[in-house]
Amino acid sequence: MTLDSQDISPGPRAAASPAPAGKGLRSGSVGLLGAVALGLSSTAPAYSIAVTLGLVTMTVGQLAPAALLIGFVPILLTAFAFRELNRDMPDCGTTFVWNTRAFGPWAGWLVGSWVPTMATLFAMTALAQVSATYLLTVLGLDELAGNGAAVTVTGLVLLAGATVLARRGLRIATGVQYALLGLQLVALFGLGYAAFTRPGAATPSLSWFNPFAFDGVGPFAEAVLLCLFIYWGWDALVTVNEETSDADRVPGRAVLISTFVLLGTYLFTAVAAVGYAGTGTTGIGLGNxxxxxxxxxxxxxxxLGGSLATVVQLAVCVSALSAMLTCLVGSGRGFLSLSSHGALPKSFGRIHPRYRTPTVGTVFFGAATAVTLVVLKLASPRFLGDAILSIGLLIACYYGATAFACVWRFRHRLRDSKRDLLFKGVLPLLGGLMMVAALARSAYDMVAPDYGSTSFLGIGGVFLLGVGAVALGLPVVLLIRAKFPRFFREGKTSVVAPTATESIPNES
Structure with missing residues (x-):
């Protein structure tokens, strides 16, 4: 059954806004397990922990597990906001639709669409590079793995393959994700088990989880910001909400399940690594x-020895590949939603007649990633590294805005029950405030010229890239407004039908 033919029957939840129908996506393509797999894959767990745990340990030492726990808190609170908003407005445009409905078309386009798109674009360039480097290493082509041009070309080939796969449809993409995700989890838990059982490994201590033992606000904030990046990406699973078996419930459940699975995986790996390798600055120490x-x-x-170590390298490679695939799946559907609501050209709403996927949006984002990768690489390899570091600022920006959108959207329902007050109001508000604090702290740190690898006029290149990416959205939105004025006049009410509460005068 397609979305075109689905009936929206009245019932206890009739007050909620129905999902816009008629996009042409294949409903029922993904169940709960598939949605969880997509959410986990989009975070690239093996890659994320590999490139971040050492930096966290260098910052806070044995308190790395505590940093992982604290960094999880704003993610969990924001996840509640995503769940509640999806129940009310299940749309593959997710943050675009939700922020438009709450704050209007300007906020919806800039913060709900442009900012997450830029964050994903920067992340995709990194994923293409990482997957290419590890693939060449696994194949024994170490000389090519150290050659920038060879890595870039290989990354472009892998990106093209992922784009083709994403275009073929969710059923194929989800099946591939099961295999890729399974390899990652087996590699991480296998390495963790080997570390725990190694003679001489330190016994885990509760002091490693003490949130009050950090040496000052600076190290605490830096570690939490790093952990924010580790968890980022699970929201990609919500973009397939119109293709799940239960659009308004399954994605929300999958969001919470995937975030807790990530927490358990990261904590197990971190505790095992700290216990085995320690936090020293030499040898295999995590502080090195x-x-x-x-x-x-x-x-x-x-x-693990040479052969099994190669399996771990392969796991990091497929981790980056699976995240790249999920990013393409989510971004194509985001463009589809913008087009269906009149905020992008109609061509982005074109659905492949056989695969039932947003072909134009998927291919466009794959091509945009390829161009960005080549431009940043030609400009300077250091620019590419700083672009990746700026992702944290963009994450905090649109996660925080979405959390506040939840509170504002449901402001008239917060007195309906204790559950509504807690999950639609208090928890998302706390999550939004924590994201704003992370945003402010990251911006403050990034201004320093020695933050990252580049600087301009005494200002850090990471800050310029992050803030510049957001600022670039302003003229883009102006151009979009000139091209699609109707959306900017009617978008706030047209993205979804107003609820009975919102129809009351002076309360919309």
Whole structure:
């Protein structure tokens, strides 16, 4: 059954806004397990923990598990906002639709669409590079793995393959994700088990989880910001909400399940790594700067031996590949939603007659990623690194806005029940405030000229890229407004039908 033929029957939840029908996507393509797999894959767990745990340990030492726990809190609170908004407005445009409905077309286009698109675009360039480097290494082509041009070309080939796969449809993409995700989890838990059972490994201590033991606000904030990046990406699963078996319930459940699975995986890996390798600054120690951006490469050989260490390398490779695939799936559907609501050209709403996927949006985003990768690489390899570091600022921006959108959207329902007050009001509000604090702290840190690899006129390149990406959205939105004035006049009420509460005068 397609969305075109679905009936919206009245019932206890009739007050909620129905999902816009008629986009042409294949409903029922993904169940709960598939949605969870997409959410986990989009975070690239093996890649994310590999490139971040060393940096966190260098910042807070043995308190890395505590940082992972604290960094999870704003993510969980924001996840509640995503769940509640999806129940009320299940639309593949997610943050675009929700922020438009809450704050209007300007906020919806800029914060709900442009900012997450830029964050995903920067992340995609990194994923293409990482997957290419690891693939060449696994194949024994170490010389090519150290060649920038060869890595870029290989990354472009992998990106093209992922784009073709995403275009073919969710059923194929989800099936591939099961295999890729399974390899990642087996590799991480296998390495963790080997570390725990290794003679001489330190016994885990509760002091490693103490949130009050950080040495000052600076290290605490920096570690939490790093952990924010580790968890980012699970929201991609919500973009397939119109293709799940139960559009207004399954994605919300999958959001919470995937975030808790991530927490358990990361904590298990971190505790095992700290116990086995320690936090020293030499050898395999997690505090060694040489291990900062890939602690798995340092730990896997002595723990598992050469052959199994290659499996871990392969896991990081497929981790980046699976995240790249999920990003393409989500971004194509985001463009589809913008087009269906009159905020992008109609061509972005074109659905492949056989695969029932947003072909134009998917291919466009794949091509945009390829162009961005080549431009940043030609400009300077350091620009590419700083673009990746700026993602944290963009994440905090649109996650925080979406949390506040939840509170504002349901402001008239908060007195209906204690549950509504807690999950639609208090928890999302706290999540939004924490994201704003992370945004402010990250912007403050990024201004420093020595933050990252580049600077201009005494201002850090990471800050300029992050803030510049947001600022660039302003003229883009002006152009969109000139092209699609009707959306900017009627978008707030047209993205979904007003509820009975919102129809009351002076309360819309």
């Amino acid at each position: 700067p040489d291990n900062a951006t890939d602690f798995l490469a340092a730990l896997a050989p002595p723990l």
